[in-house]
Amino acid sequence: AQSVTQLGSHVSVSEGALVLLRCNYSSSVPPYLFWYVQYPNQGLQLLLKYTSAATLVKGINGFEAEFKKSETSFHLTKPSAHMSDAAEYFCAVTPRGNNNDMRFGAGTRLTVKP
Amino acid sequence: DTGVSQNPRHKITKRGQNVTFRCDPISEHNRLYWYRQTLGQGPEFLTYFQNEAQLEKSRLLSDRFSAERPKGSFSTLEIQRTEQGDSAMYLCASSSTGWDQPQHFGDGTRLSIL
Numbered sequence: 051a052q053s054v055t056q057l058g059s060h061v062s063v064s065e066g067a068l069v070l071l072r073c074n075y076s077s078s079v080p081p082y083l084f085w086y087v088q089y090p091n092q093g094l095q096l097l098l099k100y101t102s103a104a105t106l107v108k109g110i111n112g113f114e115a116e117f118k119k120s121e122t123s124f125h126l127t128k129p130s131a132h133m134s135d136a137a138e139y140f141c142a143v144t145p146r147g148n149n150n151d152m153r154f155g156a157g158t159r160l161t162v163k164p
Numbered sequence: 165d166t167g168v169s170q171n172p173r174h175k176i177t178k179r180g181q182n183v184t185f186r187c188d189p190i191s192e193h194n195r196l197y198w199y200r201q202t203l204g205q206g207p208e209f210l211t212y213f214q215n216e217a218q219l220e221k222s223r224l225l226s227d228r229f230s231a232e233r234p235k236g237s238f239s240t241l242e243i244q245r246t247e248q249g250d251s252a253m254y255l256c257a258s259s260s261t262g263w264d265q266p267q268h269f270g271d272g273t274r275l276s277i278l
Contacts, residue, residue, distance in 0.1 A: 154206030
């Protein structure tokens with residue numbers, strides 16, 4: 051069975067500062083990994099996905115994530131935070147060959163201070 | 165691509181009543197998923213359809229819950245004899261065939277049980 055752990059339920063950064071949201075996965079088979087963002091009272095929007103191509107994945111809104119097998123990590127970063135980045139971020143994992151079995155982390159709420 | 169549509173957006177009902185939610189997936193997607201999300205948590209998988217066939221159900225899906233996708237297009241999720249613990253956001257997602265294809269989410273239906 052696979053799972054993800056998001057370290058830090060709340061992260062606060064200043065506008066213009068680096069954003070780093072941590073995600074570690076556990077999977078018995080090679081995984082696919084995803085980051086989603088959720089704004090209040092809305093569904094989840096896909097930011098980026100890792101499906102075994104390049105380990106550094108670029109997504110929308112200036113976000114990127116790097117798959118590190120040795121560290122079983124898939125941390126999400128953005129060089130410079132904007133106020134509009136304030137939201138809940140979810141890391142998710144599926145085993146390769148079974149994308150209906152998607153497991154989500156508990157989420158990290160990002161606050162951006164002016 | 166008009167996105168995944170869910171109706172209603174909000175539902176308030178008294179304990180013991182039945183409720184039904186509808187999900188219209190992205191038209192070319194043959195896979196459809198239902199999730200439940202409670203406050204401060206990531207989505208939890210409930211059930212999954214490929215076309216009209218319900219292929220997997222979570223143990224979270226008690227006998228009071230039933231989902232259908234009669235023509236392989238829209239889906240309904242019904243909860244009978246609602247309980248306080250059913251209060252949550254119910255999210256629908258869809259994806260196309262292909263194990264590396266991400267799930268696209270609707271904005272959800274928020275259920276409040278009085």
